[in-house]
Amino acid sequence: MMQDQKSKSNPDEWVELNMGPQHPSTHGVLRLKLKLDGEIVKDVEPIIGYLHRNAEKICELDYYCDAMMYFDRMDYVAAMNMEVGYLEAAEKLLGIPPPERAQWIRVVMAELSRIAAHLVWAGAYGLDLGMLTPFFYCFVEREKILDIFVEVSGSRQQVNYMSIGGVYQDFNDKIIAKIEAFLDQFPGKLEDIYKAFINNDIFISRTKGIGILEPEVAIDYGVTGPMLRASGIPYDIRKEEPYLVYDKINFDIPISHKKDNLARFIVRFEEMRQSVKIVKQAIKQIPEGPYFNPKSKKSLMIRLRGEGEYYARTESPKGEFGVYLVGDGGVKPYRIHVRSPSFKNLSVLPVLARDTMVADMVAISGTIDLVFGEVDR
């Protein structure tokens, strides 16, 4: 009906609508300038910068170990993955490798954080489409993961758990028992949440065939992460350039060739199941030993010097998260640059949302999985 109109409409008659920084569904502070022709979106211009804290400049004024704090606050729903990303670059630049036990602990925490981030995404996506109940089911599960984080580090979201050369606190039996209790009951609950979405015909009709992202366009715009994997390209940094101990763990990468919203939804749910598999294997294989490198005791940490430059890539729940560190031989970094995946994923929204209806544009911007701490840094 409305979509059969050829695009011969007059640009002077397009209405300009501002989905402003405060809006119930833009997942954060995003301002979208829409040009509408009736109900069809002709042009989208995202305006960002409302959460810009210039963490890159602030990190130049602090020591290497203090710059960790700002990374927690970038993608605040998956803080552990951000810390892993920064530490990959910082430890290689400063020359302080973490011991084996710390690496396995980091893998467990990173995968739990990935599950938590995808649960937030699933709940918020249901809210975008009008489903009020799966949101609560997802957040109940996330509360259990945040309980584990409190036990380990003292804080729910902004964890500040990992340090240069290891982690701040060791795993004990209580933590491992909590993680195993969570893993026993989580797969059943995940299937319940999945069925609440997939068995719903209205949900399928709102997501199938909408927001088709061709793989060439995705590569051209620098899109990575589940969006790229749902367009058919099997690119996951945990398999390409394995960091930490991912090469010793057995897991699969879900891809889909359907390229639409439903494909991204299914890919993310499958990633959650794979993360459960990784944590189950890792929990059994944590070796005994020290959990931090003695060269980076608390008293020595602020005297570490770094020279040269290093770029490390890790796989965060949103995509390829890269940290580019330049050191000039001093105790403070000379330049930090963060390659944030949500920033690149957002730049493909004007292409995806052209000639769709307003309701579909909201659904598409939901599957991009934006967290504005990461887009604006």
Place this chain on the structure above:
Amino acid sequence: MNVLTHLAQFFSPLGHYISYILAYLFETIFFIIFVMVVLVMMIYLFRKYMARLQLRIGPNRVGKFGLLQLIADSMKLVGKETILPKNRDDLPYKVAPVLVFLGLVLAFALLPYGDFFYIGSLTITHSGVSVILLFAAIAIMPVGELLAGVSSSNKYAVMGALRGVAKDVSFEIPMMISVLALVMMASGRTSSPLNLESLVSTQFIPYGIPEVIGLFVFFIAMVARASYSPFDMAESDSELVSGHSTEYTGMRFGLFYMGMFGSIFLGSMMVSLLYLGGYNGPFSSDAGFIYLLIKTMILVLISFTIWLSLPRIRIDKFVNMGWKYLLPISIINLIIAGFLTLGVGVL
């Protein structure tokens, strides 16, 4: 005996005309209090039910079990600062919520409520064409919503109002054709088939059994009329902030909110009157109202469950459904009802 004559008897020492005038006045006041109590109870029930489905508890601080929560909320709404947009169209902006509420109360006044112990008949209006009047009263509500959307100087409100008009136009015709089938079936048995009381009283077998298709079409139309999920695209609060009621604050917004819950109750009551037998049942001359209430509340709970579990349909898919599916199905239903009427007449 009904409410009016009881009240007139009570006031009869004052004279004939004055007692009837006072009886009408008090009856109106009791009726409006009844409607408000029903709305408050519905909203409280909704909040508790929604909370339990979402693994939480719901209001439980204000009063025992949170029963006084709605009174606290109404007091809060009444005491809010009234913010009016600068470029509004003044008279339609202020009249629109009143229109919505007016349509709702008028529709409630036209329904037959059955009998109740000592009081007798609880019906307020005795009109020969109450079906037609009822649909006219229901048709006032979309006018109010359209006025609200167009007179607020806000593009979101205009988009919400336009979507609301598209939705209303699509379901009204199938709804009325379904009721037409009922009237046709009842016309063989009573002399005033357009009177709701006679429609209910001819239901030895509830009309839901021969007219199952009509029941579903009518129920879908009532869900669309009340604008809750899956048909809340006119006020989809993740796309359009609040649709036509975006620029309303305080009690004006409260009137729209009550209009939505009132429409849910009204729709459930109409389905139970027309299709499920209304206030018929054993001892219905003493307790008919209780049966009606039970049937209505079951339908209300079903409506709430549908609201909380389904996502929103896109507007063009709904318009598609209304014209390409609901309308032919309701016409087929009409043809079936015609055959049944002929068959009953022949037998």
Place this chain on the structure above:
Amino acid sequence: MLVEIIEETKGKDGRRILKVAKENLIELMTELKKQGFNHLSLITGVDRKDKLEVVYHLHNFESKKYIVVKTETLDERVPSVSGLWSSANWDEREQYDMMGIVFEGHPNLKRMFLPENWVGHPLRKNYDLKKVQYINMDEEGNDYATFDPGDGW
């Protein structure tokens, strides 16, 4: 390769680094794109106090190769590669905003995070952190920056 490269090294992270003069940048990038480097992952600027350095990270999906290209400029102008890869569009806007590097040939060079009339480029080493600017919003909903604390939120 027929393009003039100033220097080729191997970085600390094991990746090839090609240093090139900014006049030959577009030529080198076109050549690399023809060789299959279709994913421009990152554009960064580093302020080396007397010159500005621009770093490009390129990735090839088929052969899984990764290459780093660096160029320098003394007068803050660098040719833009947004005609070759669409992901350069937003990255170059961000570096213009933060570092003040002007990319010639960019279709829409405006500031990305800060309001249009912000004074200075924050990531420069000579940016004065004591001069505080406040952000406010005007009647149409656009942001602007002022030095006057009374005007801010």
